[in-house]
Amino acid sequence: MAHEILFSDETDEHLSALTAGQKAVALEAIARQLPHEPTRKTRNRKPLDPDKRAFIAPWELRVGNLRVYYAVEDVPSPRVVIVAVGIKVRERLRIGGKDVEP
Numbered sequence: 001m002a003h004e005i006l007f008s009d010e011t012d013e014h015l016s017a018l019t020a021g022q023k024a025v026a027l028e029a030i031a032r033q034l035p036h037e038p039t040r041k042t043r044n045r046k047p048l049d050p051d052k053r054a055f056i057a058p059w060e061l062r063v064g065n066l067r068v069y070y071a072v073e074d075v076p077s078p079r080v081v082i083v084a085v086g087i088k089v090r091e092r093l094r095i096g097g098k099d100v101e102p
Contacts, residue, residue: 002035003072004079014085017097022066026085029063034080038072054101057083065089
């Protein structure tokens, strides 16, 4: 059964801070990679350490220099909630046009 994809209220702001091309790449990756087995580790998907200072969400999807942070819920129905979308350049992470502490 495929997971429903939901976006948090803040992700509209995060996506609007991206260029049209970046936004298209991020949305295409979300649609292609997250509906089925979103908690399976791959080269581009990994669980994040909740003990880190900049913990944003339990999971990260890497698409080039773009980062999609998401949570997976199984109750009441299987769904993926996109929490944040940002750009990673070296050690800097920008979400919604603002730097986030590493």
